[in-house]
Amino acid sequence: MEVRMGQTQPRAQQAHQRPVFAQDDEHPNDRPGSTPSLGKISIAIGILAVLIALLVGIIRVGGDIHDLSADLVKINTVFQTKVKEISMALEKQSNDISMTLKKQSKQVEQLKIDTSVALVKIDTSVALVKQIDQLALQLKNAIDHISSITENTARKVNDLLEYSSSGSSTSMQQILEATKNSSNALVNITEGLRNIGNISKSTNKVVDDILGVAHELHNQTTLLSSLQPISCDDIKRLHPDSQTGYYYINCQTVYCNMDELCDSGGGWTRVAYLDMSDATQNCPTGFNSHQIGEKKFCIRPGSHGGSCTSAKFFTNGISYSQICGRVEGYAKNTPDAFYNSDPQHNNIDSFYVDGVSITHGSPRQHVWTFAALGATAITLGGKFNCPCSPGSLQQVPSFVGKDYYCEGGSADPLWDGKDCVPIETDCCSSPYLPWFYRNLNTTTTDYIELRVCCDQNTNDEDVPVNLYEIYIK
Numbered sequence: 349m350e351v352r353m354g355q356t357q358p359r360a361q362q363a364h365q366r367p368v369f370a371q372d373d374e375h376p377n378d379r380p381g382s383t384p385s386l387g388k389i390s391i392a393i394g395i396l397a398v399l400i401a402l403l404v405g406i407i408r409v410g411g412d413i414h415d416l417s418a419d420l421v422k423i424n425t426v427f428q429t430k431v432k433e434i435s436m437a438l439e440k441q442s443n444d445i446s447m448t449l450k451k452q453s454k455q456v457e458q459l460k461i462d463t464s465v466a467l468v469k470i471d472t473s474v475a476l477v478k479q480i481d482q483l484a485l486q487l488k489n490a491i492d493h494i495s496s497i498t499e500n501t502a503r504k505v506n507d508l509l510e511y512s513s514s515g516s517s518t519s520m521q522q523i524l525e526a527t528k529n530s531s532n533a534l535v536n537i538t539e540g541l542r543n544i545g546n547i548s549k550s551t552n553k554v555v556d557d558i559l560g561v562a563h564e565l566h567n568q569t570t571l572l573s574s575l576q577p578i579s580c581d582d583i584k585r586l587h588p589d590s591q592t593g594y595y596y597i598n599c600q601t602v603y604c605n606m607d608e609l610c611d612s613g614g615g616w617t618r619v620a621y622l623d624m625s626d627a628t629q630n631c632p633t634g635f636n637s638h639q640i641g642e643k644k645f646c647i648r649p650g651s652h653g654g655s656c657t658s659a660k661f662f663t664n665g666i667s668y669s670q671i672c673g674r675v676e677g678y679a680k681n682t683p684d685a686f687y688n689s690d691p692q693h694n695n696i697d698s699f700y701v702d703g704v705s706i707t708h709g710s711p712r713q714h715v716w717t718f719a720a721l722g723a724t725a726i727t728l729g730g731k732f733n734c735p736c737s738p739g740s741l742q743q744v745p746s747f748v749g750k751d752y753y754c755e756g757g758s759a760d761p762l763w764d765g766k767d768c769v770p771i772e773t774d775c776c777s778s779p780y781l782p783w784f785y786r787n788l789n790t791t792t793t794d795y796i797e798l799r800v801c802c803d804q805n806t807n808d809e810d811v812p813v814n815l816y817e818i819y820i821k
Contacts, residue, residue, distance in 0.1 A: 580604030584615030616819035645812030673818035709794030721756030
């Protein structure tokens, strides 16, 4: 509600309007019906004066506005140009940097590839170097081995030459002379190999030289094999200090016992060997394998009557006059040694004994007999006891003579010279036990035969064998 100056309103109206004025004006000094304050008027006049002054100033400088505007336009144009130039320069620099980064990125990738390839090559080179080192070591070991063999061969050939000069044929001496020359040549080659600085330049020539010597040695070996075979006894006589062990002679590996055996010095050639306690060994062809407790044995195949099972051992042309060996077996059920109820007991080609028969050649010639018994005491007045036991009624076949061993009982091994029962004291008196020894008083190259025999079926009696060893000299 507007209130004009110089006018008053009725009291009722003024009373009615007071709350409105109180709400519209927050200043307590302002009251309805009063005039505007001098402060407000002064402020308004001041503001107006400032506006007038500004207007006057603008009017005064109005003539320069145009020039100022033109300068601003020029400055703006130059500024825009510079901004554009800077922008283009920055863009170009950005492109150059981008290209450089791309180029460097490609170079880095290529460097990675080259590095990987180089590492692979390095690894390959290292592996090749290791292989070369290994081959060089193997070659050195081979050279040392060849050198040792050839030196031993040359030494043995010299010994054989000394041996052959006394009684061998001219052809034997010629072969040994040629073998000696070949051995010496091989020694020279191996010595040269040790001094090779550049193996690749000399390998072909060395290989050709070795092949040539090997061919010559092969020829001499072929000729030598046609002559009398060399035995362990020959080696022992040429080299008294030779040790027991395996030797390569007569184109095969042979076991030589160079120690005292059967009171006859060393130089024994082994022709037969079996030890069933060795898990790698098997029974000879024709025998059956049998187990008693934890021990393995070789026995006759099942039979309904008397029979023999045989194994032959060849000497490969070696001449001999002495035989030394041993056999170990057991009594199964009731073997009865030389009990002679059967006429076959006088026939060397049949089951003349319950036990083991050793012969040589054909027709068979007796070497040794191992008789087995089940009894350990005098039985039926000596009817089933060893001939060497007191009071025995058994008789030994004439072709056997005194060349036999006899032992009874199934509790321990037979023919080992141990744990003999009292009635077999004389049976276990041989100084050679557990070995047997025969001097044939003549030389032969016959094969040796071992037979396990019994005069009754395998269910009634048998003589399982678990060890044998036979030597000749």
